[in-house]
Amino acid sequence: MMHLDIAEVAQRSGVPASTLRFYDEKGLIASTGRRGLRRLFDHGVLERLALIALGRSAGFSLDEIALLFTREAQPRIDRQMLAAKAQELDKTIRKLSAMRDGLLHAAACPAPSHMECPTFRRILQAAATGAVGARRRRASKPPRS
Known part of the structure; x- marks a missing residue:
């Protein structure tokens, strides 16, 4: 499976790399490794970022949004x-x-x-x-x- 580096994810999603790093540290998304100093993500991160953006636009906090995801990365919508x-x-x-x-x-x-x-x-x-x-x-x- 081909991975996207953080710059590609930022470009495709419109989410700044600094926010991607913050989301990664907060556990909202997960990098799958590194290419040099750049974090790598699988393609599923784009859908997850879309769900995060939808939650944010609806007024959910990041902590509330985090509750929507299971360990298997599938959304569990309450x-x-x-x-x-x-x-x-x-x-x-x-x-x-x-x-x-x-x-x-x-x-x-x-x-x-x-x-x-x-x-x-x-x-x-x-x-x-x-x-x-x-x-x-x-x-x-x-x-x-």
Whole structure:
């Protein structure tokens, strides 16, 4: 079987060599040897990198993605984890949609001043409430050591 060196994998996948080395050290991909100083990979690494890219674009952490792979390099996709991530994305989409709608309203609002607009004041109040809640949650976490 012909192997690809790290430069070929980087070129074919679009993933920088530094990231490939990081993924190799983290156990997400595995080099099969070396040609001189260059790591070698089998062709299956390209599919694995595509799965990693798909997971990253869906918002999974590298540690979560690592759980998707078995020792035999076959993906073991946890359907519950996918459903939970989909729910998380739905929540993010709702928040971003509300933010977009608020920005569009503020951009087109006919009020002489945004501070005179009842809709803008509600948006402002919602933002203040969210910001205060976020600060409280952070303050309650124990300091890192």
